Amino acid sequence: MRSQTAHTPDLNRVLKAILPGLFVTGGFSLLINLLMLTGPLFMILVYDRALPSQSVPTLIGLSVVMIGLYSVFGLLSLVRSRLLVRLGNRVANRLQERVFTAQLLQTARDGGTGGHDATRDLNVMREFMGGPTPAVLFDAPWTPIYLACAYVLHPYLGYAGLAGVVFLVLVGVLNNSLTQRRAREVNTDQTRANRVMSDIARNSEVITAMKMGGDLYSRWSLLQNRAQSGQSRTRDLASSLSTLSRTVRMLLQSVVLGLGAYLAIGGDLSAGSIIAASVIVGRALAPAEQAISGWRHCVAAVAAGKRINSLLIDNPVRGTSIKLPPPKGDIELKNVYAAAPGQNQPMLKNVSLSLSAGEVLAVIGPSGSGKSTLARVVTGAWAAMRGHVRIDRADIAYWNALQLRETVGYLPQTVELFDGTVRENIARFQSDARDEDIVTAAIGANAHDLILGLPKSYDTALGEGGSALSGGEKQRIGLARALFGDPSVVILDEPNSNLDAAGMTALNMTIERLKSRGKTVVLIAHRQGALALADKVLVLDKGQVTAFGPRAEILNTYSQNQTRKAAGTRMKESSHV
Known part of the structure; x- marks a missing residue:
């Protein structure tokens, strides 16, 4: 059961903040409704006073007063309407960043299958408050x-x-x-x-x-x-x-x-x-x-408010963590269990490992073994069900969000670029990004020459999802985005899946450069050739660690096991024949 303090969400606080405006609106409504009696009183006075007395001056005087009162009525109605519009805008403006962040967290938790669009719900509330x-x-x-x-x-x-x-x-x-x-x-x-x-x-x-x-x-x-x-x-x-x-x-x-x-x-x-x-x-x-x-609009606004309320309660504001010393890049996983968002069946089971700053870890294993899940857990995109993920001995959940943004670079298995320019995508849409940092990241990813060959270089518009690029080009620009800001930890999930021979060479040069600069690299790979620069290898199978240690030792053992499995399979097939 949620605590009482958890039931004091941002929506309630914002609505309380506009109470003075609502009181003013109520004051205008008081005057407006008093002025609405102008018509009935005018009729009574005309029929019961002006007409029986046959007095034109009385009729003119009543008409002048009536016109004046109705003018004030119209002015107050206009002011009240505009005030309600602005109160609706104030609610939306004060909540939009909070709702956007909560929606992002909820969508990540649900694995990208969020139900209602909370920003759309916020617009429903805003339009309702500004309506009649x-x-x-x-x-x-x-x-x-x-x-x-x-x-x-x-x-x-x-x-x-x-x-x-x-x-x-x-x-x-x-x-x-x-x-x-x-x-x-x-x-x-x-x-x-x-x-x-x-x-x-x-x-x-x-x-x-x-x-x-x-x-x-x-x-x-x-x-x-x-x-x-x-x-x-x-x-x-x-x-x-x-x-x-x-x-x-x-x-x-x-x-x-x-x-x-x-x-x-x-x-x-x-x-x-x-x-x-x-x-x-x-x-x-x-x-x-x-x-x-207008009941339909009222019901829609109340339902939208309840959904926003629930969203904000389920995704509370994370307290600002103390800014720690710049991380070196040590990584430790201890007894980590992790599952896909919305699932209870763990895809990682009791995974433990440790990396020192500057080491390159290659993660291998069959499809569905949990390699990409491991990458998401290390980046903090998915939370661990149990166990701890630490960077420089501090739990990843404790790191200051802005500092963590500068610490971890991530290239997902499926690279998704955003509708914007190459520059904006590499800079992660940070408005204060410096040009030299953007170019440095592109050079570090060996994508600078590729970008210069685009129609407008760094100002080339990519279209929705980066549709203007090939798979390999998207991957290299995605790598540049991962390297932006000089992170201490770089997670690369299948970075060579869309690369040709030149792209593979460029990737190896990037990993060598990161290693020489003391950066920690976690490399998820299927191709054996991508493991040449690894210091350690982690073998996953069905979410569990089957081997972890120095590259030469693990690859030799892994190769022998694969050979034995293949031989066993051939023997079974021949016996059936």
């Missing part, structure tokens, strides 16, 4: 006052208005109970459809090459149609209830008008009060009717 529905909420408390005014004119009029308000409130409760659950189901289906479309956009080349478009369209269309069908049913229901509420309000206004005429015939009501009563009762019913019309 919050103004309705400020006007709703005035409904009893309008009913009281109708009651003062005559009790029957007050009772009629009260009956209409009760009916509309019941319609609103029914609307909420019928649409809220359906809205959640629609959001779930739409999220899944959006996720499929995102996957399609990311893998368009494979889809086109393998002619998978028709099948994927069927999958996306099924989810999209189901979401659209549910959305249509929800909107039809909301529209029906909204139409019902509007019809009841218009009917009740006419009923009040007829009732007022009946009372006027009996001498219980003045002629001016007949129209005034209809206007007042209509105004009393307006907030309930408008709330029903």
Whole structure:
């Protein structure tokens, strides 16, 4: 069970921070609703004072006052509307960095399969606060006052208005109970459809090459149609209830008008009060009717707020760690268990190893043995389930985030570049990056000449995912990005998978240079040729360490074991024959 302090998330604090603005909005709403009585009072005075006295000056004076009051009403309504827009912007602006960071952590924890887009939820809240529905909420408390005014004119009029308000409130409760659950189901289906479309956009080349478009369209269309069908049913229901509420309000206004005429015939009501009563009762019913019309937006905003609240609670702000001395690059893993995000089955089991600064570790093993998982754990991209990962004897979770950014460079197995220039990608989109550091990283990765050959050199736009480059070019620019900032620890996951002979030579030169400068390198590799520069070798099989030690010793043992396995397989095959 979460502690009470964990239930004080950023969303609540930001909403509390805008309370003064909400109080000011409430003050404007007070004046606006008082000024809304201008019309009924004007009608009463015209019909009951100006017309019986046949006084033109009285009529002119009342008209001037009425125009002035309505002008103030319009000005205050405009100010209130703009104030609500700015309060919505303030909430979004104060939370957007926090929500973005939390979404990034959650997506990493979920393995890139996050559900709702929290930044989109934040926009839903912002647009709701800047829309017409919050103004309705400020006007709703005035409904009893309008009913009281109708009651003062005559009790029957007050009772009629009260009956209409009760009916509309019941319609609103029914609307909420019928649409809220359906809205959640629609959001779930739409999220899944959006996720499929995102996957399609990311893998368009494979889809086109393998002619998978028709099948994927069927999958996306099924989810999209189901979401659209549910959305249509929800909107039809909301529209029906909204139409019902509007019809009841218009009917009740006419009923009040007829009732007022009946009372006027009996001498219980003045002629001016007949129209005034209809206007007042209509105004009393307006907030309930408008709330029903905007209920869908309100439900969406509340749901978005709950998702953001849950996201921020599940991903609290990490305390700022003390800045430690610049790391040398010693790495230690002790009894580490690790699993893919969202999974309980460990992919690494009781892994322990140690590296001194300047050593090169080659990690080998069959596919699915946990090599890439090890790389992600060492970088801190995935958290260990148990055990410790330490850099210079400090747990990786304790390192200051900015300092860790300068400490660890990472080249993933699948290199993903961002929509931007080569310069921006190498600099990791740091706005204060120096040109000399960018060029140094490119030279260190032996990618400088490659970049100079691009159409606009370092200012070449790469397109989404680096689509303007070949696989080998992306890998070398990704390596330059890993080397940016002169990190002490460099993790390379299959860095030679897309390289030709020249690229392999350049990679070996990069590793030699890193080693000579005392940098610690963890190299995940399948090709034996990439292991020539390794000081130590780690052999993984099914997530467990089967061998760890000096390169020559481990490779000799590993080669013998592989030979024995192959011989055993051949013997089994021949015996079956």
